[in-house]
Amino acid sequence: xxxxQKMKISFTxxxxxxxxxxxxxxxxLKFIRNELHLTGTKEGCEIGECGACMxxxxxxxxxxxxxxxxxxxxxxxxTIEGLSKNGELDRVQKAFVEHSAFQCGFCTPGxxxxxxxxxxxxxxxxxxxxxxxxxxxxxxxxxxxxIREAVKASVKK
Amino acid sequence: xxxxxYVGTDVSRVDALEKVTGAAQYIEDRFIGPMLHVKMxxxxxxxxxxxxxxxxxxxxxxxxxxxxxxxxxxxxIGLYLIDRNFxxxxxxxxxxxxxxxxxxxxxxxxxxxAELIEVEYEELPGVFDPREAMKPDAPLIHEDLGSxxxxxxxxxxxxxNIANHFKLRKGDVKKGFAEADxxxxxxxxxxxxxxxSIETHKAAAHWSPxxxxxxxxxxxxxxxxxxxxxxxxxxxxxxxxxISSYIGGGFGGKAGASLEGLVVPLAQKFPGxxxxxxxxxxxxxxxxxxxxxxxxxxxxxxxxxGRITALEYEMIWDGGAYTEYGVNIVRSAGYSSSGAYEIxxxxxxxxxxxxxxxxxxxxxxFGMCEMQWGIERQMDEVAKELNMDPLEIRxxxxxxxxxxxxxxxxxxxxxxxxxLKTVADxxxxxxxxxxxxGKGIAGLVKCPAQPSNASSSAIIRINEDGTAHxxxxxxxxxxxxxxxxxxxxxxxxxxxxxxxDIKLPDTDFTPYEWQSVGSRITYTCGTSVKRAAEDALGxxxxxxxxxxxxxxxxxxxxxxxxxxxxxxNIKATIREVADSCKKCTGEGIAGPIIGRGSFVPSNMTNLDxxxxxxxxxxFYCFGATGVEVEVDPETGxxxxxxxxxAIDAGKAINPRLANAQLRGGTVMGLSxxxxxxxxxxxxxxxxxxxxDYKICSIDNTPHIDSFIIETPEEGGPFGARGIGEQPMIxxxxxxxxxxxxxxGIDVDTFPLTPERVWRAINEKK
Numbered sequence: 001x002x003x004x005q006k007m008k009i010s011f012t013x014x015x016x017x018x019x020x021x022x023x024x025x026x027x028x029l030k031f032i033r034n035e036l037h038l039t040g041t042k043e044g045c046e047i048g049e050c051g052a053c054m055x056x057x058x059x060x061x062x063x064x065x066x067x068x069x070x071x072x073x074x075x076x077x078x079t080i081e082g083l084s085k086n087g088e089l090d091r092v093q094k095a096f097v098e099h100s101a102f103q104c105g106f107c108t109p110g111x112x113x114x115x116x117x118x119x120x121x122x123x124x125x126x127x128x129x130x131x132x133x134x135x136x137x138x139x140x141x142x143x144x145x146x147i148r149e150a151v152k153a154s155v156k157k
Numbered sequence: 158x159x160x161x162x163y164v165g166t167d168v169s170r171v172d173a174l175e176k177v178t179g180a181a182q183y184i185e186d187r188f189i190g191p192m193l194h195v196k197m198x199x200x201x202x203x204x205x206x207x208x209x210x211x212x213x214x215x216x217x218x219x220x221x222x223x224x225x226x227x228x229x230x231x232x233x234i235g236l237y238l239i240d241r242n243f244x245x246x247x248x249x250x251x252x253x254x255x256x257x258x259x260x261x262x263x264x265x266x267x268x269x270x271a272e273l274i275e276v277e278y279e280e281l282p283g284v285f286d287p288r289e290a291m292k293p294d295a296p297l298i299h300e301d302l303g304s305x306x307x308x309x310x311x312x313x314x315x316x317x318n319i320a321n322h323f324k325l326r327k328g329d330v331k332k333g334f335a336e337a338d339x340x341x342x343x344x345x346x347x348x349x350x351x352x353x354s355i356e357t358h359k360a361a362a363h364w365s366p367x368x369x370x371x372x373x374x375x376x377x378x379x380x381x382x383x384x385x386x387x388x389x390x391x392x393x394x395x396x397x398x399x400i401s402s403y404i405g406g407g408f409g410g411k412a413g414a415s416l417e418g419l420v421v422p423l424a425q426k427f428p429g430x431x432x433x434x435x436x437x438x439x440x441x442x443x444x445x446x447x448x449x450x451x452x453x454x455x456x457x458x459x460x461x462x463g464r465i466t467a468l469e470y471e472m473i474w475d476g477g478a479y480t481e482y483g484v485n486i487v488r489s490a491g492y493s494s495s496g497a498y499e500i501x502x503x504x505x506x507x508x509x510x511x512x513x514x515x516x517x518x519x520x521x522x523f524g525m526c527e528m529q530w531g532i533e534r535q536m537d538e539v540a541k542e543l544n545m546d547p548l549e550i551r552x553x554x555x556x557x558x559x560x561x562x563x564x565x566x567x568x569x570x571x572x573x574x575x576x577l578k579t580v581a582d583x584x585x586x587x588x589x590x591x592x593x594x595g596k597g598i599a600g601l602v603k604c605p606a607q608p609s610n611a612s613s614s615a616i617i618r619i620n621e622d623g624t625a626h627x628x629x630x631x632x633x634x635x636x637x638x639x640x641x642x643x644x645x646x647x648x649x650x651x652x653x654x655x656x657x658d659i660k661l662p663d664t665d666f667t668p669y670e671w672q673s674v675g676s677r678i679t680y681t682c683g684t685s686v687k688r689a690a691e692d693a694l695g696x697x698x699x700x701x702x703x704x705x706x707x708x709x710x711x712x713x714x715x716x717x718x719x720x721x722x723x724x725x726n727i728k729a730t731i732r733e734v735a736d737s738c739k740k741c742t743g744e745g746i747a748g749p750i751i752g753r754g755s756f757v758p759s760n761m762t763n764l765d766x767x768x769x770x771x772x773x774x775x776f777y778c779f780g781a782t783g784v785e786v787e788v789d790p791e792t793g794x795x796x797x798x799x800x801x802x803a804i805d806a807g808k809a810i811n812p813r814l815a816n817a818q819l820r821g822g823t824v825m826g827l828s829x830x831x832x833x834x835x836x837x838x839x840x841x842x843x844x845x846x847x848x849d850y851k852i853c854s855i856d857n858t859p860h861i862d863s864f865i866i867e868t869p870e871e872g873g874p875f876g877a878r879g880i881g882e883q884p885m886i887x888x889x890x891x892x893x894x895x896x897x898x899x900x901g902i903d904v905d906t907f908p909l910t911p912e913r914v915w916r917a918i919n920e921k922k
Contacts, residue, residue: 038179039179039182039185040178040179040180041179042183042355042356042405043185044357045438046437046438047438047846049846049847049848050438050847079179080178081178081180083178089174089178093178096173097169097170097174098169100169100170100813100814100817102173102176102177102635103635103636103637103817103818103821104355104405104407104634104635105172105181105405105635106183106354106355106356106403106405106406107355108176108177109179112177130855131856132856134854134856135854135855135856136854137854137855138847138852138854139855140353140354140355140406140408140852141406141635141821142820142821142822142823142824142828142858143817143820144824144853144854144855144858145820145858145860146817146820147855148855
């Protein structure tokens with residue numbers, strides 16, 4: 001077996017400070033799911049094509065399958081589990097509920113993270129902005145129309 | 158039925174909060190315990206004899222617990238035709254077929270050890286086109302076809318590669334063609350595609366020392382997984398528990414049984430471990446069911462007035478290396494072979510043919526997208542030759558109440574005309590909008606393809622406080638089953654949806670459900686739930702009557718209390734009735750209330766083996782798609798300007814979710830119309846990721862106008878019929894008809910990629 005190297009990292013996850021030993025070479029996605037046990041982040045392709053594993057790293061949306069866990073050192077991580085505060089849903093989550101902007105739900109955490117990141121940097125996105133920001137999030141159920149409506153509805157609030 | 162409180166309303170999805178917060182558990186999120194990881198050694202040739210397998214290096218790899226090959230594990234599996242090995246035995250039949258499996262303490266160790274397995278093959282000539290594979294001198298893929306167990310409604314031809322030949326003979330085609338003024342003959346082709354659910358296929362197994370097997374699976378059909386494992390491994394059903402969770406997209410790809418069989422024998426070797434297999438995207442693309450390619454030939458006879466008098470339809474399906482499930486797609490397309498139209502004389506031959514391509518199997522539409530591609534393209538070509546409006550010829554021949562399908566089954570409650578007219582109106586049919594603009598329309602129909610006695614069942618437990626648990630074995634894969642079924646239960650029980658809890662399938666606790674496939678759950682499971690709710694309600698009235706001393710027929714239930722319609726002061730709360738009801742003297746009247754309901758169709762029959770005549774459909778769901786496109790003649794790029802989709806749902810249990818299904822299916826159809834095609838090179842799939850296998854994303858998905866038509870279905874719960882697959886069927890032909898209209902070109906296959914359209918334009922020049 002290959003030699004397993006470990007490294008100690010400190011970071012913030014969904015508002016909490018953490019220090020952990022991580023395996024060098026482990027992806028952030030595997031670390032989030034298998035070590036932090038935050039299973040809301042999903043694995044769909046492992047090569048950055050589907051967007052199911054999208055998380056916010058220092059406020060920016062990234063495919064966590066393309067980032068190494070060691071890169072989390074000193075950074076702030078927000079996963080789908082960290083969006084609601086004190087039991088109150090984020091406005092994007094509320095809009096997704098109101099518009100049934102999902103079907104199977106597997107792409108939904110990544111989709112909501114991408115939408116959240118868009119609204120954080122552009123509070124008034126056009127349809128084109130929404131299409132561009134979410135074009136890396138695949139939804140095989142084809143709920144795109146409802147998703148567009150949900151993102152637009154979260155703008156109004 | 159206008160006084161309904163829950164059915165027909167836009168109840169919010171019951172899975173919404175879990176799904177938007179990341180709390181919803183999919184099956185991999187539920188693999189807990191000491192784990193072993195399984196990886197496959199896959200075949201590197203498409204057709205070959207296995208000369209030797211050397212597993213010694215893999216077994217010595219640190220962390221490896223066991224290696225298994227087809228020699229030790231030669232069990233077969235199959236839903237309709239038992240032709241498929243979990244692991245290749247003696248020979249491999251497609252590229253990527255599992256030859257051996259490794260269990261190790263980490264996924265990395267399992268993957269690296271699998272690489273160390275050495276397999277020596279003697280390559281055999283492969284056959285990759287079913288038309289070639291049908292020829293008498295083609296290399297045989299299944300030499301032992303004659304010895305395979307098969308459900309007797311399928312007709313394999315031992316000594317050939319034909320796994321099923323479905324024959325249909327309605328009326329007299331000779332006479333029909335003699336009556337025709339015009340005969341149009343054409344060939345069509347539909348390529349293979351993949352479901353590409355964003356959640357890949359996954360399974361895990363646990364063997365407890367007392368011989369109980371627990372399987373966690375992404376299966377759409379936990380009961381079928383249990384049945385097939387029980388038959389294949391000779392384990393009695395009560396010793397197998399199959400658990401499914403939220404499914405991250407099914408679309409038919411997770412129907413039947415597949416990878417579960419790869420983890421069970423390893424779990425049996427290591428009791429106490431959770432032995433898991435998780436397909437990566439590439440394994441999912443090539444190792445799971447693909448939609449079978451179809452090569453078809455249509456000959457249509459038509460009178461000058463547009464009435465079609467005869468149809469000859471030959472379908473040659475690429476079944477791939479194993480056709481355990483595919484044989485039924487071929488049958489289903491065969492008995493439905495006049496599409497949404499009534500044609501008095503039909504002769505159909507539908508062949509399921511083995512090739513050395515990936516395994517063919519169910520995909521949303523179950524043969525209808527492929528078969529009706531030919532019907533709907535041909536309809537436009539016939540209209541063109543007659544100089545007739547494509548909408549008009551569809552209205553003339555479209556099925557109406559009392560029409561007979563190709564199988565001779567009478568259809569009722571048909572709103573097909575309305576679907577066609579609705580989408581035509583929406584896209585401004587008949588108005589030419591610009592030089593390279595075109596409009597296209599397509600009709601569609603589908604009935605669930607299922608054995609005539611495939612059944613459903615439901616249990617409803619009324620709690621002491623009058624809330625209820627609904628237990629069903631249907632899968633929630635995004636279609637909204639949990640919500641719709643809760644609404645049916647709520648409406649029947651007269652209690653609000655919020656007072657109902659509904660569970661995901663677990664064969665140890667949820668009652669039998671055949672499969673969540675075929676757009677059948679709303680109808681079959683919905684009927685079972687309605688019956689279970691009626692049973693529970695009957696018990697509530699019976700107990701209350703006893704308690705109150707009035708006849709049952711005088712009682713009514715408003716969700717919280719049961720009272721006499723003659724004297725509302727004579728009443729009891731639901732709590733008094735449901736919580737181990739007793740008289741005022743203390744003597745008990747009745748224990749807990751448990752409602753039961755089951756359903757099996759009584760309107761389906763076997764089909765005549767020679768003529769294919771009979772009643773194969775439980776219900777028929779009709780619809781139509783209308784499209785307006787603009788094509789760039791320089792680049793061949795197709796832009797969708799309008800896309801309208803209508804389905805006759807009978808009754809939408811939840812209109813918002815029904816519309817979401819309708820649009821979602823339309824998006825999937827559009828994705829196949831413009832982008833999707835598995836590209837094979839001698840059995841090797843070349844596009845095995847989302848970069849090379851493009852699907853619709855949000856930026857290329859247009860606005861879709863969806864229309865739910867409601868012509869009540871007599872047998873369905875509250876008049877409902879299933880609509881999950883149907884919206885996909887009409888999209889590819891409608892887009893193609895619009896592209897042909899725009900440019901005056903002719904296409905016989907799809908996807909309509911810029912290259913394909915550009916070539917068609919240049920061929921015309």
